[in-house]
Amino acid sequence: MSAYIINGGNYLSGEIRIGGAKNSVLPIMAASLLNLSETVLLDCPRISDVDISVEILKRLGCKVFRDETTAVIDSSDINNFEIPLELMNKMRSSFIFLGAMLAVGGKAVCGYPGGCELGARPIDMHLKAFKKLGVRIKEQGGYISCDSSHFKACKVALDFPSVGATENIMLLACKQKGTTTIINAAREPEISDLQNFLNSMGAKISGAGSNKIKIEGVASLKSVKKRIMPDRIVAATMMFAACISGGNITLKNVTCSHIESVILLLQGCGADIYTHGDSLDIICSKRLRFSDTLCTMPYPGFPTDAQAQAVAAFSTMEGTSIVKETIFENRFNHASELKKMGADITVDDRIAVIKGVKRLSGAHVYAPDLRGGAALVIAALGAEGTTVVDNIHYIDRGYEQLDKMLSALGGDIKRNDYYE
Numbered sequence: 001m002s003a004y005i006i007n008g009g010n011y012l013s014g015e016i017r018i019g020g021a022k023n024s025v026l027p028i029m030a031a032s033l034l035n036l037s038e039t040v041l042l043d044c045p046r047i048s049d050v051d052i053s054v055e056i057l058k059r060l061g062c063k064v065f066r067d068e069t070t071a072v073i074d075s076s077d078i079n080n081f082e083i084p085l086e087l088m089n090k091m092r093s094s095f096i097f098l099g100a101m102l103a104v105g106g107k108a109v110c111g112y113p114g115g116c117e118l119g120a121r122p123i124d125m126h127l128k129a130f131k132k133l134g135v136r137i138k139e140q141g142g143y144i145s146c147d148s149s150h151f152k153a154c155k156v157a158l159d160f161p162s163v164g165a166t167e168n169i170m171l172l173a174c175k176q177k178g179t180t181t182i183i184n185a186a187r188e189p190e191i192s193d194l195q196n197f198l199n200s201m202g203a204k205i206s207g208a209g210s211n212k213i214k215i216e217g218v219a220s221l222k223s224v225k226k227r228i229m230p231d232r233i234v235a236a237t238m239m240f241a242a243c244i245s246g247g248n249i250t251l252k253n254v255t256c257s258h259i260e261s262v263i264l265l266l267q268g269c270g271a272d273i274y275t276h277g278d279s280l281d282i283i284c285s286k287r288l289r290f291s292d293t294l295c296t297m298p299y300p301g302f303p304t305d306a307q308a309q310a311v312a313a314f315s316t317m318e319g320t321s322i323v324k325e326t327i328f329e330n331r332f333n334h335a336s337e338l339k340k341m342g343a344d345i346t347v348d349d350r351i352a353v354i355k356g357v358k359r360l361s362g363a364h365v366y367a368p369d370l371r372g373g374a375a376l377v378i379a380a381l382g383a384e385g386t387t388v389v390d391n392i393h394y395i396d397r398g399y400e401q402l403d404k405m406l407s408a409l410g411g412d413i414k415r416n417d418y419y420e
C-alpha cells in the first residue's frame, strides 16, 4: 500500500510541464491494434492505467517497448482476441478494446467491465450501437462474445454523448466497408485526438469535436508516430492546487482551449489567469470566493473529472457553493474524507452544498477513487498541519508522480510505500 504525507501551508510557485492525457492514450493504445504494424506514442504517461493497457496488448499478441516518455507498440503478430475477466476488472475502460479487436479479428470476447467507485458504469449504449451495426452479441457468465462478420454501416444515435461508446464505434467502424455516422457523439477533446490518430494511420473520419461523426471505412491502416495531447484534467488539478495554497504557478504544455470552463470558473472566483500559446499562469494572491452553482456537463461544459478537485478548493473559499454532478450517480465519495479535515459539506444524491471554512486541518484520509484522491491532496496542501492521504494507488492510475510535480512547486509532500 502507499500513502502521501503532506504538510500543508506552503505557497506553490514555479513552473511544471503537463504530460500526455490518460483519457486520450487509452483509446489510442486500443487503436494501435488496427494497423497490424508499428505505432510510436510520444508523451505516453507513466501511469498504472497505461501499464494495464500494455498488459492487455501483450495478451493479444502485441510487442510493446517503453522508455521514459515513449511507447512503441507492434501489432503485426496479434493472435488473440479475448480479454480475461481479471484484466477487465483491473481497469473497466479496457472495454474500449472491444471495437478494435472486432475491427481486426472479426470476433472478440471480453469480460464484463462491471461498475466502479463512481457508479454502475453500464455499457448498454456500446452494445446497443454495436447491435445496430450488425454485430452479433452473446452475454453469458460475465463474458461478452461478439461477431462482426455481418457488420452493416449505418447511422447510430447515442442516448447520451458517451465518450467510451463514441470511441468504441469509431474503432469498430474505421476498417469496415461503408459509411457509419454517430449522432449525439461525445465532443471531448480526447475524441478529436483519437480521430487525428486514426486519420494519420489512413482512416477517413470527420466531425470529431461536434456531435456528429462520420466514419468512412478503409481496407487497411499504416504505421504511425503520434504525440498524445496534454492532459487537461491534470492541468485543472494543478490549477485548483494553486488556488487552495495561494500559489503563483506556470503550466507548460497545456491546450488552454480544452480547459476554458475551468479558467472561467477560477477567474470568477478571483484568480488571475493568463494564457499564452501552450502556457498558462495562475496567480491566487488573495482568498478566493465562490457563492454560486457549478454543474458538471459533457464537454465543453465543466468536466466531471475536475469536480472533486473543485469541491476541495471551494471548501476553503469564501461563500457557499452548490455542486451538481450530472454525469455519474456516485461521484461525491471525497466529501466524507474532506469532512474529516473540517470541511463543511452536505451531500444529497447528486448535489453537494459546500460552506467555505477559513482553513482545513490535517487528518488521516483515504482516497476513494482517482479524482477524489487528487482532491484530498489538494485539500492537504492548504490544510493546517500534516495529512496522510492513503490508498494512493487510485491516484497512480491517472497522475504520473503527483508528489514530484507538487514538490517541484514547493509543496511539502512525500510518498510512503508501506506494506501491511
Ligand code: EPZ
Binding pocket: 022, 023, 024, 026, 093, 119, 120, 121, 122, 123, 124, 125, 126, 127, 160, 161, 162, 163, 164, 165, 186, 304, 305, 327, 328, 329, 370, 371, 398
Ligand atoms: C470517460 O469514461 C472517461 N474515462 C472518464 O474519466 C470521464 O469521467 C467520462 O468519460 C465522462 O467524461 C476514459 O476516457 C478512460 P461515458 P466513460 O461513457 O467513457 C453512462 C477519469 O477520472 N453510460 O461518457 O466510461 C455512464 O455510466 C475517468 O479519468 C451508460 O449509462 O464515460 C456515465 O454515467 C472517470 N451507458 C455517463 O454515461 C453506457 O453504455 C458518462 O459515461 C455508457 C455510459
